[in-house]
Amino acid sequence: MTTSRPNFKPLRILLSEGTSTSAREAVTVLGLAGHVVDVCDPAGAGLARFSRFVRTYHRCPGMRENPLGFLRFIENLLATGDYDVLLPIHEQGFLFARVQERLIPLAGLALPSFASYRAAHSKAGFSRMLSELGLPQPETRIVAGADALRAAVRFPCVIKTTIGTASRGVWVVRDDADLALAMRELEAGNGFAGEVLVQARVAGATEKAQGVFCRGELVGFHATRQIMEGAGGGDAIKRGVRRDRVRDDLAAIGRHLAWHGALSIDFIMPDDDSGPFYIDCNPRLVEPMAAWLAGIDLVDLLLRISLGETPEVAPATREGVVTHQAIQVLLGSAQRGGSRRGLLRICRDIWCRGGDYVGSTEELTPVRMDWLSAVPLVMTAVLLLVSPGLSHVLAKRGWGQHLLDARTVATIESEAF
Missing domain, CATH: 3.30.1490.20 (ATP-grasp fold, A domain)
Known part of the structure; x- marks a missing residue:
C-alpha cells in the first residue's frame, strides 16, 4: 500500500519514543510513505533504532523518571522548526495532552482534552465510562x-x-x-x-480495535483477532476481522469524549458471539501495520488530523488479512516452555512462510523491506536459542522509561507541573 494523494509532500515527523512495538510499526508505515522520521527514546537500542527509515535517533531523558526533563527535550527539538508533526505513539500522549497548548504552536499534534485523555487512560475511568454509556464489560x-x-x-x-x-x-x-x-x-x-x-474472567478470543477520530467523529477503523498469544499476552499472530458493533461502540466512546486523535480498545469475543466485552482502552494507535496491510493507513489519517485537516471517512478494511510478529512468536514460545529444537523449527517456518505462517506477513521486523530490522530479530533468536529462559528478561525490556507509573501520573497531574 502506498500513498495515492495528489501533490504529496513528505512530512518531517518527530516520534515520541522508539522502544514499543507500536513505535516500530509506525516507523515502517511512515518510512514507506516517504516521510522523514526522527525518534526520541531514552533507551540506547530501542526497536526503532534498527530501521533504514529513521533519520536521527535522539537519546532523551526518560519520561517515567524525569517527565519535565523529557518535555523540555521535546520542546527544544520542536523549537528548531525542523518538524511538521509531533506523533505521540505511546503513553507520552498523557504528558503532551497536559501541556498541549505549549506544543501546538511548535508542530502539528492531534490529542483530545487532558480530561478526556485521563478518562481513557485510567482503567477505572474507562470501566466507569462503559457503565455510563451502557456498553458491555465483564x-x-x-x-x-x-x-x-x-x-x-x-x-x-x-x-x-x-x-x-x-x-x-x-x-x-x-x-x-x-x-x-x-x-x-x-x-x-x-x-x-x-x-x-x-x-x-470471560472465556473467548481476545480482539482489538482501533480508530482515528477528528473532533469526536470516527474517520478510520480496524479490528483484529488474536490467533496466537505472544509474550505478556501480546499478539504473536493476528487476523483482520469485521466488527460493525465494535465500530459503533468505539464511535460512541469517541463522541462521548470528544476524542481527537487515535483511540484503541481491547475486548473479549466469546465463542457464542454473546460479546463483545470491553476490557481495556489505549488512547493511542496500537501496532498500525496490520491495518496498513489490510488497506487503511491510520497513521496517515492521524498525520492529516494533526495538521488540521478533516479527512473523509475511510472505507472498511479487508477481512482475513493475517500478520505476525516473529519476535513475539519466539518470546511467547520460549515463555511457554518451548525447546531449542522447537524454536529452530519456528525460525524455519517463519523464514520459509510455512506452517502457521502460510499467507501471513511480518509486521514488526519487515526484513525484506527494511534490512536493519533483522538486528533485533536475529539477536532475540540467538539469545533464546542459547537460553530459552531469557524470554522473560527480554520481554521486560519493553517496559522502559517511556512508560508511565502512578508516581509519574501524579506528577504530571499536579498543579505545579
Missing part, C-alpha cells in the same frame, strides 16, 4: 485496599491496577496461590496506593 468491581480486594475476588478473575500498560499491573487469578502472588506484587509495587479493578 462483571467489574473497583476497590481500594488489600482487605477490599480480598473480599471482592471470585475465582477465576483478573486483577488490574488502574495505571499500567504492556501487561504491567495485570494478574490472572485462578486460585488462592495466584491471589497470594498478586497481593505480594501489589504490596511491593505500591499498587494499593490507587484503585484496583477485579473483573470476572
Whole structure:
C-alpha cells in the first residue's frame, strides 16, 4: 500500500519514543510513505533504532523518571522548526495532552482534552465510562485496599491496577496461590496506593480495535483477532476481522469524549458471539501495520488530523488479512516452555512462510523491506536459542522509561507541573 494523494509532500515527523512495538510499526508505515522520521527514546537500542527509515535517533531523558526533563527535550527539538508533526505513539500522549497548548504552536499534534485523555487512560475511568454509556464489560468491581480486594475476588478473575500498560499491573487469578502472588506484587509495587479493578474472567478470543477520530467523529477503523498469544499476552499472530458493533461502540466512546486523535480498545469475543466485552482502552494507535496491510493507513489519517485537516471517512478494511510478529512468536514460545529444537523449527517456518505462517506477513521486523530490522530479530533468536529462559528478561525490556507509573501520573497531574 502506498500513498495515492495528489501533490504529496513528505512530512518531517518527530516520534515520541522508539522502544514499543507500536513505535516500530509506525516507523515502517511512515518510512514507506516517504516521510522523514526522527525518534526520541531514552533507551540506547530501542526497536526503532534498527530501521533504514529513521533519520536521527535522539537519546532523551526518560519520561517515567524525569517527565519535565523529557518535555523540555521535546520542546527544544520542536523549537528548531525542523518538524511538521509531533506523533505521540505511546503513553507520552498523557504528558503532551497536559501541556498541549505549549506544543501546538511548535508542530502539528492531534490529542483530545487532558480530561478526556485521563478518562481513557485510567482503567477505572474507562470501566466507569462503559457503565455510563451502557456498553458491555465483564462483571467489574473497583476497590481500594488489600482487605477490599480480598473480599471482592471470585475465582477465576483478573486483577488490574488502574495505571499500567504492556501487561504491567495485570494478574490472572485462578486460585488462592495466584491471589497470594498478586497481593505480594501489589504490596511491593505500591499498587494499593490507587484503585484496583477485579473483573470476572470471560472465556473467548481476545480482539482489538482501533480508530482515528477528528473532533469526536470516527474517520478510520480496524479490528483484529488474536490467533496466537505472544509474550505478556501480546499478539504473536493476528487476523483482520469485521466488527460493525465494535465500530459503533468505539464511535460512541469517541463522541462521548470528544476524542481527537487515535483511540484503541481491547475486548473479549466469546465463542457464542454473546460479546463483545470491553476490557481495556489505549488512547493511542496500537501496532498500525496490520491495518496498513489490510488497506487503511491510520497513521496517515492521524498525520492529516494533526495538521488540521478533516479527512473523509475511510472505507472498511479487508477481512482475513493475517500478520505476525516473529519476535513475539519466539518470546511467547520460549515463555511457554518451548525447546531449542522447537524454536529452530519456528525460525524455519517463519523464514520459509510455512506452517502457521502460510499467507501471513511480518509486521514488526519487515526484513525484506527494511534490512536493519533483522538486528533485533536475529539477536532475540540467538539469545533464546542459547537460553530459552531469557524470554522473560527480554520481554521486560519493553517496559522502559517511556512508560508511565502512578508516581509519574501524579506528577504530571499536579498543579505545579
